[in-house]
Amino acid sequence: MSTFLFATLDAGGNVPPALLIGGELMRQGHSVRFIGHPAQASTIETTGAAFIPYRSAAPMTPTVERPALRDIAMMLSVFTDPGIARDLISEARRDPPDLLVIDCLLLGALGAADREGLPYVSLVHSFYAFLDGPFRRNPISVMARLKGVGPRQVTRGAELVLVCADPALDPAADDDDAGRVVWAGAALDVAGPAVRPEHPHVLVSLSTTAFAGQPAVLQRILDAVADLPVDATVTTGPAIDPDRLTAPPNVVVHRYVPHTELMPHCSAVVGHGGHATTMRALAHGLPMLILPMHPMLDQPMIGKIVQEAGAGLTLSRKSSGAQIADALMTILATESYGAAAAVIGDRLRAAEGARRGAQLLEEAAHRSAA
Structure with missing residues (x-):
């Protein structure tokens, strides 16, 4: 069995795909732990995964409304946070995992894993067409690129870029990236369609x-x-x-x-x-x-x-x-x-994206250990 260390952040919709894929890995007998913002502890621990809080991360207050420029500054600070990168590397050294699974928004952490030569995967929780399109060109990514941690810079050494999105809807799914970018499908826990009520x-x-x-x-x-x-x-x-x-x-x-x-x-x-x-x-x-x-x-x-x-x-x-x-x-x-x-x-x-995502991570962990 393999060990996986997920690095996440408290940004709302980015968390469920990681938790669902982590849950599938645990059901297969693998060891899964998460490192994230302290506020995420209860949400993650209820899945049965171990949780380690960031100790050096810059403050993140996603529920506080702020002006546009301060909002951009906060996102840049979190996405490129050297404290998150240090904490992740420290935890990976303390108890080395077979594979790091890092949220695609944590550009600083992805860059640190690359520099350290650790086996890692970038976990994309939206359409890859956005991450490699508008996001790569927006002011946050432009400033991150100047720091050496632009979206493409930090995934060059990744074992895999795992996209938790429907390839039939993602405009980027037809792009050729030498097989390094792989679509698992949306990670969901929906058993069946809604039964629509008579009164809307x-x-x-x-x-x-x-x-x-x-x-x-x-x-x-x-x-x-x-x-x-x-x-x-x-x-x-x-x-x-x-x-x-x-x-x-x-x-x-x-x-x-x-x-x-x-x-x-x-x-x-x-x-x-x-x-x-x-x-x-x-x-x-x-x-x-x-x-x-x-x-x-x-x-x-x-x-x-x-x-x-x-x-x-x-x-x-x-x-x-x-x-x-x-x-x-x-x-x-x-x-x-x-x-x-x-x-x-x-x-x-039908795609069973969480199960497929777990399978792809298993395969990546085996390749990195070979």
Whole structure:
């Protein structure tokens, strides 16, 4: 059996794919431990994996809203954090794993593993077309490249770039990278499609990370739903206090309810275009209305891809309540959106992305040990 050390960060949707793949590895008898931000301890330990907190990491406060420039500065600080890199290398030296599995956003840690000559994999939790496209060209990556830890620089020595995304949706899946970039499929724990209720029920969930203006967007969605013939459940996550919102009678607001409990009984999902939530909704066969919250992240690309696949619509975050209401009713009233989402859902579930991801990591660990 092999030993795996996952390096992660407290950024929301990046965590579930790593946990699901780690869980599959443990079920196969492998040893799995995670190193991450202290706030992640309980989430990771509930899976049965060992957890080591970063001790030298710069502060990360993903649930605190901040101006755009400070937001960019925070992301650059975390993604290239030398403290995270030092802690990872220290843990790898203390108890050497057969393979390091490093979140693709931890550019500094990836670069450190490369310099140390350790066997490592970059774990991509969204479309590779974003990571190797808009992300590589945005200000964060440009500044990281000047530090010697640009996205391509830090994966040159990787055993594998493991993409936890559906290759049929990822525009980059046809690119030739000499087999080094491999698609496992979206890592999900969805057993079957949703059973849509007779009276439409909509799940509304924006990011667990705080983005500027997010409470106002969420309130506009609530106002849009107020006069529609639907019921809705809203999950605000840690970034927004439910008391800041005014909910109409047909809406219930919670800070947190697992989406695994809600989506099987929904008709559609209104989201921000985060890869994890979007793929979970589509895996349930649910059409989507997407309002991207951050122009520099993967959300606009994901919204565009979902719309082009016919499984939903995408609106600007600045859309009016009337525009949101019209789009949502169009999705609910037009059978083609649900049909397209159902086809994608069947494919996502059949791919068993978490199991395939674990298998690819097993193979990479064996190669590195040979």
